[in-house]
Amino acid sequence: MLPLMKTIFLVERKNLKFRSILSVLVLFIIGSFVYLENSQFRELEPATASEVVALNSALAQFRNVDATDPEVASPLYRNLISQSSELANRTLGLVMEDDDTYIQGAIELTKVRDEAYTMEGFQDVAEFIPTHRQNQLDQALFTSIQSQNAPLLVDNSNFPTYIILLLLVLGYGWYLLVGILTSDILLDEEDHKSVVNGYPFTMASKLSAKILSYLIFVFALLIFTFAITITAASIIYDINLTYPVAIFNGYYFTIDVWQYIGLAFLYFICLSLVAISFSIILNYYFKNLYIVIFVHFFFFFLMQLLPAAGKWLWFLPFNYLNFSTVIDGQAAEMAGSRMITLNTGFFVLFITICLLFLFIYWQFYRRQIKHSKTANTRGGAA
Amino acid sequence: MDYIKWELKVFFTNHKNLILFAILLVASVYYAFYIAPAYQPIESVNQNEIESRYEDRQEFLDNVEVTPGTHPLTLYSYQVYPEWNELDGERLSALEDGDLRAYAQATHEWYLYADYQIDTNRFEFLRYSPGYYTYGNMFSHQDGHYAYLYSAERYGEYASAVYNLNLNIFEERTALQTLQRLLESSLPYILLLSCLLLSNDIVMKDRKHPSIVNGFPMTPFKRMIMKGIVALIGSLASIAILLPAFFVIGFRDGFGTLNLPVVVYQFAFLNEGTFESMPMGMFLMISFVMVLIWFVLIIGLVLLMSIILKNEYFNLMIGIILFVEITYYQRGEIIENWLSYFPTSYVQFADIISGYRNYALLTGSLEYEKGLVVLLLTVILIILLIWLVTKKKRMTI
16 A cells, blocks of 8 residues: 555646645644734724623613612612622723733622623613623633733734634634645545546555545645644744633633643644545535535534524534634533533434544445446456 | 537536536525514614614603703703604504605604714613624624614615505615625625636636547637636526525515615715615626626636646635635734735625725725726726737647
């Protein structure tokens, strides 16, 4: 099989497809730095200011009454009033550049706010305050910042924020990228059948060589992306691998940046394997590059199209193709099922990979053997 | 001519193109039936809302007693509410009488007055409609200011309109207004991406049958132009595919007329520009010209990339140019003027025609006339390059 893989590499080395995917990634990496420079992604000052305005709007939905008197003020109203006083602490912390005040205010705010979600009449003010999920993520993040004595990141030009942005976008795009890359994995052989059939190898080893070489290429891409971005980010911003990042995995907690990167890396490997094996099966049945790409896209966006399906069908892989929404709990929130977590994601993807490869084995190898057997009994005229 | 016919036939029987057309059709009809009716504008015609505000303030005005020790806010309200409430009262009675023209006139004045009071008051207890202050919106005040002046301009036009008015026009639900709203949000991306996907393999498909293709008695450049024309026709067909959805909305909510006002913001320093309006027909015509030039640009790029690099994947990369501007046009940043000389800055062309981009980005540099020139120059450059490459390479595709 090694000589065959060598041949594949020699042939594919010149294939512009790989270079185009590589240039997409390079452009994306450059773009992500430019974007972070220009945008207000995770900047605390504008975020806090807009939160104040939104909360004031929520308060404006009520009549102004004495909040200390439980007779006239509803519990939700009193809760919103105490939220606004905690929010004022955050603003104060920002203005005075006093991190401790800000962090303390943020933790108290998330605690107070946590009680509001179950109160009567919450739906009327829901659009003015963050969702329960966002609040829990904030609580986990600020509690960790306090306990680890980590600095507060007011601006967004720093290593952890860049990594969060990068993995957010890559998490959305990785499955589709690998899907597009592998969408013609078996098709170029159709174009040169006489050449390919002339190779002195069995179908089985040809296919495994193909899969292996694609795998190596995708892994190389993944390592390339991670290595380049992490190196560039640690040169531009100071490297900080221990800053906490809030994630969802059944419950809300924080992990270090380096663990976050590692998790993403493992998850992307699983996604790559799913995309490759799924591409092979689609190639076998459709034999058209674009149909394969469309099916990949459909599969990826099925979650957005039918969010309610995830409630009962949480064990199906299409819920887990988007790393970003799985890790921040958005997928679980959207589907209304707490089963959609990172752990089940790994598990489901692993099972899917096994099943798909078993299917490929059955489809290609067994059929091949059967086919050659029947051909022989008829006198070798195949 | 035969060559064009043949190419057209291949284009419209291509599996990929048929699937793409089907997706566009299904998605647009789904939009027309399910998503469009659910649209709820923030500035809606809501009698209850006006009534409760009117009664609250009337009660305040009836009972307030101004003495030397009155709180300044009370004093302020005492000065501001009478005129404001008068306008609200006019709106209410017009709605009850069903006199939409009078309602439009009163609403026009109401929006001007309300915006003036909210924008200039120092106490910050007055706010625009709560819909702008949702969690996470960092530009709520700006959004509200824009929406109020936008509505004021719109209702001013309605008040002197010659066509029949109805509530769907007021809430921008008619087919033409829905089209305008879509053009100002996601439709440009959909149109341009489908153009790219449709024309993506127009040259590359010939590589499989070179002997047939090279038999046509035609210079390579001419053949490229023919292919470009076919791709353009095909891309225009993708606009035609959206027509059923347009008719569904039109027959349900009314089509609107081509005289409906589209509000255009003329930028001035510190965002104190004026709001004017242009007829819907004019707006759609400029938009169509922009779409057309964009189509030619994308198809030209596909042709150029196809003959230089000969790879379908590289053609797909053209899609990136649609998203480049996201990295440099961010609200809340200082926008450099020279960025407006990039063709990539004009993807959201409808927002540029209506001036909303200038408002949001606090810049006067984005104008559609400039965009037309920049895009046209790019197109000419690309066609020249195609001509050069075909000449130099003695191309056999």
